[in-house]
Amino acid sequence: MTEHSTVYDCIVIGFGGIGSAALREAANKGWRVLGIDRFGPAHDRGSSHGQTRIIRRAYFEHPNYVPLANRAFEMWDELNKRHRTSIEIKELITKTGLLQIGRPESEVIEGVLHSAQLHDLRIEQFTPREIQLRLPLFKISENHIGLFEPDAAFLRVELCVAAMVNQAVKRGAEICSDAIVERWFVEDSGVVRVLTDQGNFRSKRLVIATGAWSAEMLPDLPLGLQVLRKQQHWFQLDRVDQRIENGFPCFLLEQDNGDCFYGFPEIDYLGMKICEHSRGTPIVGPGTMDRSLNQAELDRTTAFMKSHLNFGRQRLVHHSACMYTMSPDGHFWVDRYPGFSNVVFAAGLSGHGFKFAPVLGQHLIELLEGVCAPELEFLGVANRLADSRQ
Ligand SMILES: Cc1cc2nc3c(=O)[nH]c(=O)nc-3n(C[C@H](O)[C@H](O)[C@H](O)COP(=O)(O)OP(=O)(O)OC[C@H]3O[C@@H](n4cnc5c(N)ncnc54)[C@H](O)[C@@H]3O)c2cc1C
CATH class of the missing domain: 3.30.9.10 (D-Amino Acid Oxidase, subunit A, domain 2)
Structure with a gap:
């Protein structure tokens, strides 16, 4: 099995909705980043396809999401400006109410x-x-x-994913498509090893954003997906x-x-x-x-x-x-992997996560830098896993 010699600053497993946003965020930091996906950018085998996704602010699921939705609207607008370099290119976000x-x-x-x-x-x-x-x-x-x-709108979901991967690659990200991650582990040195059917990779940090396959990539966490x-x-x-x-x-x-x-x-x-x-x-x-x-x-x-x-x-x-x-309560799981401060994940997006992709991508990278955002703490694992065990 090929042992790739580069030690990346960050590897992102899965560049669908959330992973593509994390990839872009990591690349914007100037990190040497690798995205690995079992398919390619913007495919139709996961959870981020089917032309459109709704984005809204007045969140019936919980008011905690409103500040995140406000930020998401700003970030999609910004992304759209970078993506839409000519009038012929379809917009990522369209306001319909x-x-x-x-x-x-x-x-x-x-x-x-x-x-x-x-x-x-x-x-x-x-x-x-x-x-x-x-x-x-x-x-x-x-x-x-x-x-x-x-002010509510729809997002052109595949275009959004493709635009985020595109912008990440323009900033130096590498992508490895059609590669299946079999498992990952952290060595005693703290370096993360990612084993795939296209060889083994090493990285200082790891983002896991594997959507419907999350239970396979996070087998030791009782997330109840x-x-x-x-x-x-x-x-x-x-x-x-x-x-x-x-x-x-x-x-x-x-x-x-x-x-x-x-x-x-x-x-x-x-x-x-x-x-x-x-x-x-x-x-x-x-x-x-x-x-x-x-x-x-x-x-x-x-x-x-x-x-x-x-x-x-x-x-x-x-x-x-x-x-x-x-997830059991319909709220996302987004946090550091317990015991490893250099491994983070987003899972259990419960059918309403796409609109937040840029916010969650940014949050995942900030968590890797040790930055905690109080407005996203409600999505963390520690308190909720403790609650569910009581
Ligand atoms: C029909 C439908 C309608 C929805 N409507 C809305 C909506 O209106 N508004 C909204 O905000 N949200 C909506 N959602 C939810 C939203 O689309 C999802 O929450 C979001 O797209 C999930 O993104 P993700 O990155 O978690 O998963 P995905 O985009 O599926 O990405 C996961 C990626 O991981 C890769 N992967 C998995 N395992 C491995 C592995 N072992 N090795 C390598 N790669 C791997 C996969 O190939 C995939 O590309 C909807 C979802 C669906 C299905």
């Missing part, structure tokens, strides 16, 4: 209002009739309300008001039974993307997940569409299987 719908006492509506009040965020409230007048595609139940966050298969669908509808040029926003709707569906404006020939955020099928091996169309998941989404959208006919144009890596 986000309409969140549900009963006033639903988790989403209560959570959005709570975060908005605590952090003084601008949110507009609409009745079902007001929503239908403005956005006739929606069929809204009388017991629902809509909360509109005007569960990987869920999630199906993304794109539909053509027999109307046009859902198109982005007609001002259609992103949306998320919580049904009365707690199930949540979301969608995006139609941005190209694939049609309108509509998916389920709730539920999902547990899977064991991310590498062997069945990627063919799951009829039951499609049926749930089309049933949602029939109940909540006004259209005559729809046609499924495209579908793609993706993965949520759930």
Whole structure:
């Protein structure tokens, strides 16, 4: 097996959503950094593909995420400026607003209002009739309300990953694609050894950002991760008001039974993307997940569409299987590896992590430098693992 002689300042395992951001951050510091991935930059086998991701501030999951979302918006704007060197290059982030719908006492509506009040965020409230007048595609139940966050946006997910890898490489990062990390360990000297099917590497520091494969790379940590298969669908509808040029926003709707569906404006020939955020099928091996169309998941989404959208006919144009890596409480795990101050990881992003990629990438590199960010401590392992053992 090849023993590579370079001792890197930092190795990043996995350059998907979070790893590509960490790679860029490390390269910006002038570190000699190597990214290793079992696929290539911006592939469709992990959790960072499917055209679009929503970015929002009024965070229903917990108000602690609001300051991180504020920073994420700034960082994506900055990244976009560097990436978009000509008008022909598609933007990474597109502002559409986000309409969140549900009963006033639903988790989403209560959570959005709570975060908005605590952090003084601008949110507009609409009745079902007001929503239908403005956005006739929606069929809204009388017991629902809509909360509109005007600054929310979507990110072009593959372009974002590719842009971060691109910027890292321009700053001197090396990348090793199609290489599977088998294991890693820290030598007595403190140097990290990373063993792959393309040879062995050494580094002073290590970032582990392996998404759905995190349990394999962090086998000694009881993080309680569960990987869920999630199906993304794109539909053509027999109307046009859902198109982005007609001002259609992103949306998320919580049904009365707690199930949540979301969608995006139609941005190209694939049609309108509509998916389920709730539920999902547990899977064991991310590498062997069945990627063919799951009829039951499609049926749930089309049933949602029939109940909540006004259209005559729809046609499924495209579908793609993706993965949520759930933590037990739905909050991310981002911390130093216990016992090793030169090894950090991000795992269990629980289906809502992409928007924070630049923030988490920066945080991982800062943790390696011994810098602690109090606003990210709620994502750490020490207290939460202790709590879960009580
Ligand atoms: C359908 C869907 C919709 C979503 N919607 C949103 C949304 O609207 N907003 C939002 O913020 N988030 C959303 N998310 C969540 C978000 O996309 C993920 O949290 C995020 O992309 C995960 O990034 P990651 O870096 O952890 O994983 P990935 O991007 O999958 O990266 C992990 C990388 O590690 C590599 N790897 C793994 N093991 C190894 C190994 N042993 N050796 C080498 N390389 C390895 C993989 O090849 C992969 O490239 C959604 C997720 C899905 C699936």
